[in-house]
């Protein structure tokens with residue numbers, strides 16, 4: 001297989017991405033397996049070895065509760081032609097729809113891995129592994145947390161920004177950032193951060209509420225101006241903003257020392273610093289999406 005064949009094979013992966021749903025099971029399994037290739041590990045991995053890693057990755061980067069079905073991609077990825085399974089034939093020969101139970105995968109030591117032709121092509125080119133990893137991360141995660149996902153799975157961080165995989169079917173509005181920052185009068189909607197050095201705005205970003213990767217539009221009511229820190233923790237699901245009241249609600253999972261957590265949690269229960277016009281207020285549908293697909297439940301009291 002040429003490098004382009006391999007890239008095309010991964011680009012065809014079906015991820016059950018239907019509109020705004022976040023489907024991260026298959027992408028995280030593939031990223032995890034790519035990192036293993038990079039580390040020179042064996043092609044096939046026992047489910048018992050993979051399970052705790054996949055569970056952790058879904059808890060960290062998936063929607064709340066998604067780790068309960070962490071075994072699904074291990075079985076279903078083979079229908080994409082990107083995976084092979086080994087184990088007793090009464091399991092392996094089952095139709096794709098007959099997903100084994102967790103107990104079956106564990107006790108029968110079902111193994112999965114890239115098929116030999118993919119494995120060989122990937123093993124001879126760390127650059128190819130990096131390219132595919134980057135395309136998958138670009139397609140599923142916002143820029144603020146892509147490097148966290150890459151290091152989380154064990155792949156090297158990217159130093160330069162690649163072009164987004166989905167740009168061809170979902171074009172970005174280059175004025176989104178400027179419109180959102182103006183709407184919020186150039187300050188963070190959470191903490192009011194508004195530092196400048198001369199005319200240079202420092203550490204202030206336009207966050208998408210419903211991710212661009214999940215069909216969120218480049219529209220001001222789908223944006224909030226956030227400082228770099230609040231942008232990152234918003235995309236990781238440490239807090240969300242309630243529709244209507246615009247109240248900021250933090251997750252019970254965000255913890256830290258008194259000082260660090262205290263600075264962050266000082267905003268728990270406070271209201272978002274709203275944009276200068278009602279037309280720019282965050283729309284409930286986008287805030288609902290964030291609460292459902294990104295926020296780490298349960299919320300703090």
Ligand SMILES: [Zn+2]
Pocket residue numbers: 188189190191192193226227228229230
């Ligand atoms: Zn802030």
